Amino acid sequence: MLDVSIAASHAPEFPVIEGVDWTVQAGDFWVVGGSSGSGKSDLLATAAGLLRPVRGVHRLFGQELIQLDEEELIRQRRRVGLVFGNEGRLFNQLSIAENLALPLCYHRNCAAPEVRDRVEEILEHTGLSAMANRTPASVNRSLRSRVALARALTLQPELLLLDNPVRESDPTQRRWWIEFLSGLCAGHAVLSRRHTTIVVATDDFRPWLGAGEKFALIARNRWLTIGTRPALAGCAEPLLRELLHEETSP
Amino acid sequence: MGPPLKCRTAVDPPTGATYFAAVRNAPVSTPGFDSSSDVTQDRWARRYLNWIGWRILRLINTIRGLGAFGLITLGVMATKFKTASHVIHPLIRAQIHRAGVRLLPIVSFVALALGLVVIGQTVALLSRVGATTYAGTIMVTVVVRELGPLITALLVLARIGTAIVIELGTARALGEVEALEALGIDPIHYLVMPRVVGLALGIFSLTVYLILMTLVGGYLFAFLQDVPLMPGDYFSQLATALRWEDFVLLALKTCAFGAIIAVVTCYHGLARPLRIQEVAEATTRAVVESLVACTVLDALFIIVYLLM
Known part of the structure; x- marks a missing residue:
């Protein structure tokens, strides 16, 4: 649950989103829209516990983050998978398979061969098996986001936050993303058929209209909850029309 | 509503003092490099003192940041040497x-x-x-x-x-x-x-x-x-x-x-x-x-x- 004002990571003293009153229920599929630079990435980083809000209360899985010690905070953070925008912030000196193996090896304290099976399983589910030994820099930009998703899945997150994952994608890739994320939400084999809560931040609502269940906007530095799909039609916010790429009358 | 919280990642150094920021942002030139001839002795002295103060504060800030970073590193080494x-x-x-x-x-x-x-x-x-x-x-x-x-x-x-x-x-x-x-x-x-x-x-x-x-x-x-x-x-x-x-x-x-x-x-x-x-x-x-x-x-x- 978030009831906070979110700060920008480059200017932590000044809020970029005011009045975020947002509760995510288990199994939800949220789509949060906002124009470029509106603070979507900072919202997700704050939701994941990487940034602290300027003010307000941030509860993650029922626990107020400000009251947790470092160990507890890391434990809670591991329950959240964050897929960064801008090519996923992959570790460029490691291969794709090593990118996936790193969090597993670190938290299980084991060598890479011991997690090979799990890494191969995730790579297979995400369609990346053929490029396991390549470095992130050598694969297509749109596939790097998919590698970031695969890396986030290694820790079997209960909540998955994705920052504009289909921005660089062609229609085929976009379809894959939407089907895969819908599958995760409904219970996918890669996460042992467990329902995963999904939050997608985007600057284009259109691809997500079919998959998203709940919608919200960041408009003029304010948080605006729209609600479920039928509520979209009744929302008069001009930004929504822009994100739906609908013609607005002058 | 609690007090404003500053967001900071684990490796960020302590933030600079307000005075440090004010002095740092002040339009101060290095003495000896100012070519204008109408600068009075008083202004020159003030600029010189400002420049010295700025250098000292920057040094203190660097030492403080390095010290904090070194202590954090030492703490991590002491507590997590066998982790992972x-x-x-x-x-x-x-x-x-x-x-x-x-x-x-x-x-x-x-x-x-x-x-x-x-x-x-x-x-x-x-x-x-x-x-x-x-x-x-x-x-x-x-x-x-x-x-x-x-x-x-x-x-x-x-x-x-x-x-x-x-x-x-x-x-x-x-x-x-x-x-x-x-x-x-x-x-x-x-x-x-x-x-x-x-x-x-x-x-x-x-x-x-x-x-x-x-x-x-x-x-x-x-x-x-x-x-x-x-x-x-x-x-x-x-x-x-x-x-x-x-x-x-x-x-x-x-x-x-x-x-x-x-x-x-x-x-x-x-x-x-x-x-x-x-x-x-x-x-x-x-x-x-x-x-x-x-x-x-x-x-x-x-x-x-x-x-x-």
Whole structure:
């Protein structure tokens, strides 16, 4: 649950989103829209516990983050998978398979061969098996986001936050993303058929209209909850029309 | 509603004081570089004082940031040394290899040059005045206590320290540090600790190697100059001049050099989000600060040696 004002990571003293009153229920599929630079990435980083809000209360899985010690905070953070925008912030000196193996090896304290099976399983589910030994820099930009998703899945997150994952994608890739994320939400084999809560931040609502269940906007530095799909039609916010790429009358 | 919270990642340094920010942002020029002729003496004095104050505050802020970063690193090393050992210990070994084994050729070259310059010349001079019995003492003082550790530290700083700032600065600029945090991996534990331990052990090992090469190589040069000093006499002088404190202080000094270089270079790479174009400037600053810190530490060790 978030009831906070979110700060920008480059200017932590000044809020970029005011009045975020947002509760995510288990199994939800949220789509949060906002124009470029509106603070979507900072919202997700704050939701994941990487940034602290300027003010307000941030509860993650029922626990107020400000009251947790470092160990507890890391434990809670591991329950959240964050897929960064801008090519996923992959570790460029490691291969794709090593990118996936790193969090597993670190938290299980084991060598890479011991997690090979799990890494191969995730790579297979995400369609990346053929490029396991390549470095992130050598694969297509749109596939790097998919590698970031695969890396986030290694820790079997209960909540998955994705920052504009289909921005660089062609229609085929976009379809894959939407089907895969819908599958995760409904219970996918890669996460042992467990329902995963999904939050997608985007600057284009259109691809997500079919998959998203709940919608919200960041408009003029304010948080605006729209609600479920039928509520979209009744929302008069001009930004929504822009994100739906609908013609607005002058 | 609680008080405003400042968001900060695990590796951010303490934020600067308000006064520091005000002084830093003030339009202050360096005295002596102001070409305008109508600047009154009063204004000039104020500018000069402002400039001195700005430099002092910047120094204090740097020391505070480095101190905080060093203490955080020390805390992580104390509490997490065995955590994720299957991941971290190979990284430590890689850093030792990088700051030790891979530098052997250049260290060998420098050791032979140092032997020629210092030992060859000194022993030759001592033999001319009939004071070759002091050769061992002079060698131990000059090479073992002073030049060996400092030259090795400078070589490692030039070859590895600069690379650390660039690779960590680039990783920070590309958001890899935040990615580590998002995966529940402590960036200090994963990125800094292996470099601190690796550089400390690497510089220690390289210094021992450089000293041995310098002492042996230097004697060979002296031998080629027909200096009347038998190898047995030379090495027994060295053994007599060396005390057990020399070994302890050598280990402490070299490990401290390694830790200082690693902490300063990691700090400049990681402490604040860098833009790619800022990485070069951060590298220069890190090299200068490492150099100053190592020299200051060396001076402190001279006091210890004098007290011995």
